[in-house]
Amino acid sequence: MKRSLTIGRVAGIPIRLHWSFFLLALLVLASPNGTTGSVALADAIWLIVLFASVTLHELAHSLLARRLGLKVRDIVLLPIGGVSQIEAIDISPAIETKVAAVGPLASIVIGVVLLGAALATGASIWPPALYGGSWLTRVGWLNLLLAGFNLLPALPMDGGRVLRSLLARGHSKLRATQVASVVAFVLGAAMIGYGLKKDYFLVIIGVFVAIGAASEWNSARFQASLTGLTVGAYMHSDATTVPAGVAASEVAAWLAHFPGRALPVVDETGRYQGIVDGGNLAGHIPGLAVGQLADRQAPLLAPEMPLYPHAARAFEQSKRRQLAVVSGGRVVGVLYLQPVATALMQARQQTARLGWS
Numbered sequence: 001m002k003r004s005l006t007i008g009r010v011a012g013i014p015i016r017l018h019w020s021f022f023l024l025a026l027l028v029l030a031s032p033n034g035t036t037g038s039v040a041l042a043d044a045i046w047l048i049v050l051f052a053s054v055t056l057h058e059l060a061h062s063l064l065a066r067r068l069g070l071k072v073r074d075i076v077l078l079p080i081g082g083v084s085q086i087e088a089i090d091i092s093p094a095i096e097t098k099v100a101a102v103g104p105l106a107s108i109v110i111g112v113v114l115l116g117a118a119l120a121t122g123a124s125i126w127p128p129a130l131y132g133g134s135w136l137t138r139v140g141w142l143n144l145l146l147a148g149f150n151l152l153p154a155l156p157m158d159g160g161r162v163l164r165s166l167l168a169r170g171h172s173k174l175r176a177t178q179v180a181s182v183v184a185f186v187l188g189a190a191m192i193g194y195g196l197k198k199d200y201f202l203v204i205i206g207v208f209v210a211i212g213a214a215s216e217w218n219s220a221r222f223q224a225s226l227t228g229l230t231v232g233a234y235m236h237s238d239a240t241t242v243p244a245g246v247a248a249s250e251v252a253a254w255l256a257h258f259p260g261r262a263l264p265v266v267d268e269t270g271r272y273q274g275i276v277d278g279g280n281l282a283g284h285i286p287g288l289a290v291g292q293l294a295d296r297q298a299p300l301l302a303p304e305m306p307l308y309p310h311a312a313r314a315f316e317q318s319k320r321r322q323l324a325v326v327s328g329g330r331v332v333g334v335l336y337l338q339p340v341a342t343a344l345m346q347a348r349q350q351t352a353r354l355g356w357s
């Protein structure tokens with residue numbers, strides 16, 4: 001997520017503050033009761049407690065996601081409750097339910113423990129209060145409120161993800177996302193309508209929900225439109241290869257005639273060794289064989305792999321414009337970046353045209 005500030009790392013996961021969190025800080029500090037120094041300090045402490053509660057909630061999502069084998073990019077803290085940016089393109093409904101539910105569950109556990117501690121110290125916990133009274137009570141209720149709010153069935157909030165993943169058990173992900181997005185849109189509109197009369201903070205959250213739901217819906221449509229497209233259908237199948245023992249200077253001279261082209265390198269039995277382009281050979285030492293300069297780390301594709309996300313991600317990670325397609329150790333083709341980029345762009349244009357954003 002752009003425009004955010006990294007404030008630390010927990011278990012290797014970067015924690016970032018989104019710009020809108022600063023807006024919240026301004027709103028709290030500029031509120032009418034923030035006139036005296038001690039009130040301003042209490043407000044600042046309250047904000048830090050809120051921020052810590054949100055972070056713990058997000059860490060629960062992220063740590064479970066990582067344990068279940070998903071890649072966690074970072075945690076971005078927003079006033080609404082933060083976002084754990086988890087790569088979740090092929091996520092199964094069962095895993096989505098678990099990862100979505102664990103955040104509110106963590107907030108509920110923290111809330112109950114704090115309220116229990118408040119009771120143990122003789123503080124009153126009823127009626128619920130966020131302002132004034134014992135800090136244990138206030139922070140306890142804050143965490144329960146956080147859990148309750150995130151459980152609203154409004155995609156992309158946790159409750160909406162749970163709803164979508166439950167729907168996806170009986171329907172396609174696209175259909176499940178469609179239904180969950182409509183529910184989220186209605187809830188988001190209700191928040192905006194109610195917020196305009198009562199509380200502008202709710203308007204911000206309503207807008208966040210509506211934008212998030214539209215983006216989830218577009219992303220599901222985008223993925224659905226690419227379903228069934230494989231590397232095999234897009235690759236160049238008469239791939240030229242070069243034996244590893246050929247002099248690098250010879251290959252460099254050949255590649256100079258085909259700017260941007262890469263060649264898979266094979267051993268004497270024809271098995272794939274690596275890939276080489278002009279860049280790998282630039283400034284090569286005379287006398288070296290091409291096999292010594294080939295990139296052996298470049299990701300390998302297989303004909304049956306989906307174009308998205310697998311091939312697209314391989315291009316993105318390797319920064320190469322061509323990748324070898326290998327089956328049973330043999331090179332069966334070369335996939336160029338260009339047709340993949342075109343297919344993704346067409347899918348994006350189609351979904352953007354028909355989307356409601």
Ligand SMILES: [Zn+2]
Pocket residue numbers: 057058061081103104150158
């Ligand atoms: Zn959450």
